[in-house]
Amino acid sequence: MEKQLSAIVVVARDNSIGKNGGLLCHLPADLKHFKTLTMSHSIIMGRHTFESFPKGALPGRQNIVITRQNDYQALGATVAHSPEEALEAVAMPGEVFVIGGEQIYRAMMPLVRVLHLTRIHADFPDADAHFPLVNPQQWRVVSKEAHKADERNPYDYDFVTLARL
Ligand SMILES: NC(=O)c1ccc[n+]([C@@H]2O[C@H](COP(=O)([O-])OP(=O)(O)OC[C@H]3O[C@@H](n4cnc5c(N)ncnc54)[C@H](OP(=O)(O)O)[C@@H]3O)[C@@H](O)[C@H]2O)c1
Numbered sequence: 001m002e003k004q005l006s007a008i009v010v011v012a013r014d015n016s017i018g019k020n021g022g023l024l025c026h027l028p029a030d031l032k033h034f035k036t037l038t039m040s041h042s043i044i045m046g047r048h049t050f051e052s053f054p055k056g057a058l059p060g061r062q063n064i065v066i067t068r069q070n071d072y073q074a075l076g077a078t079v080a081h082s083p084e085e086a087l088e089a090v091a092m093p094g095e096v097f098v099i100g101g102e103q104i105y106r107a108m109m110p111l112v113r114v115l116h117l118t119r120i121h122a123d124f125p126d127a128d129a130h131f132p133l134v135n136p137q138q139w140r141v142v143s144k145e146a147h148k149a150d151e152r153n154p155y156d157y158d159f160v161t162l163a164r165l
Pocket of ligand 1: 016067068069
């Protein structure tokens with residue numbers, strides 16, 4: 001059966017997604033949202049993103065790590081050597097999530113049908129990783145949920161789901 005390929009990303013107003021190998025900011029509401037959506041599914045990521053996880057592979061999901069290194073080993077994860085090999089390695093049912101970072105979004109966005117965005121209402125001029133531009137004419141908004149900053153989440157943010165037309 002054909003699997004639905006989705007991408008999930010936290011993206012700022014200026015399209016930034018990361019700095020110094022990590023995320024832009026701590027947004028616990030987004031971490032919860034990410035966990036809810038991806039739990040029990042396969043998640044595909046680049047080697048840098050995998051190595052940025054403080055506790056290694058994310059539990060309850062098949063972690064698929066893409067690297068060009070033939071001898072790379074990733075504890076608790078499946079290693080793939082191309083986006084195509086990553087898709088072939090998918091072993092968990094339902095939606096498959098591309099979870100970054102920049103290189104892997106750029107390589108796999110052409111294949112992605114559904115985009116789960118967390119849009120942060122802020123700019124991060126010192127960011128060094130960015131999301132590829134999304135042409136709004138190629139996507140329709142499926143859902144949008146606006147949230148205000150609060151004591152735990154320092155910026156206003158929206159959860160937006162887009163589907164490719
Ligand atoms: N805001 C968000 O939602 C979000 C999500 C994820 C990550 N991020 C951020 O994004 C940044 C990391 O992004 P990044 O672009 O540096 O790294 P990345 O995409 O996570 O990983 C890059 C690595 O993936 C491998 N790779 C890339 N393309 C490949 C291909 N076609 N075939 C085989 N292997 C390939 C290479 O590994 P080897 O060098 O081992 O060959 C490459 O060095 C971090 O700041 C991270 O926090 C943000």
